[in-house]
Amino acid sequence: MIEIKGLQKHFKGLEVLKGIDLAIEKGKTAVIIGPSGSGKTTLLRCLNLLEMPDAGEITLGDQKLGFSRSTRIPAGKVIDFRHKTGMVFQNYNLFPHLTALENIMEGQVIVLKRSKQESREKALSLLEKVGLRDRADMYPHQLSGGQQQRIGIARAMAMDPEVILFDEPTSALDPELVGDVLKVIKNLAKEGMTMVIVTHEMQFARDVADKVIFMDQGVVVETGSPEQVLINTQNKRTLQFLNKVIDR
Secondary structure, three states, X not given: OEEEEEEEEEEOXXXXXXXXXXXXXXXXXXXXXXXXXXXXXXXXXXXXXXXXXXXXEEEEOOEEXXXXXXXXXXXXXXXXXXXOEEEEOOOOOOOOOOOHHHHHHHHHHHOOXXXXXXXXXXXXXXXXXXXXXXXXXXXXXXOOHHHXXXXXXXXXXHOOOOEEEEEOOOOOOOHHHXXXXXXXXXXXXXXXXXXXXXXXXXXXXXXXXXXXXXXXXXXXXXXXXXXXXXXOOOXXXXXXXXXXXXXX
């Protein structure tokens, strides 16, 4: 489903991704963990081309893109590739002037060219799915952070992506609001949605991940099942990181 080969990314001379190789199967959930500055979010943003890699390849479904600093990928190919992914940001990124319903409809009407009626029906169904049908006509400022994040998830799902990317979806939430968001993500995992999630929630990673990816200093240090990486790791760097997280 997703195959990454030799992916590199530089910012102002700093090598942030140092040749990432990864494979994520269709219908599986991959959780990326690691210390701040390890390249987790950059990798996620490269997967939907919010950041353009400097080298390497990404295959997503039936599309493969190769990158180099001297090659410019046509805008049409970038758009087609992005259509395969949905992105859920840590700070929600909802349109403040649109209601919850309208936020979910917007991309369907403008990008997918669906009718307003079809888009509305899809949006209402997704609001029901994330437990917010009764908040359809509310604006973002009238919603809690957890509710806004669930609207963000519904908005991503409305575009019928092949994979959903989550960038620390609970990091901006008060602790009591985290549970409802994690429940929605867990339900998506049970339904077989392919997901890549950057998170600091170790218990959540254990519960939802099919594969855990530990990154540090721009490289993949270790990959494996939650049991292998989070419970029984033999890697000294992984163990050092986990001990610090548990101590906090």
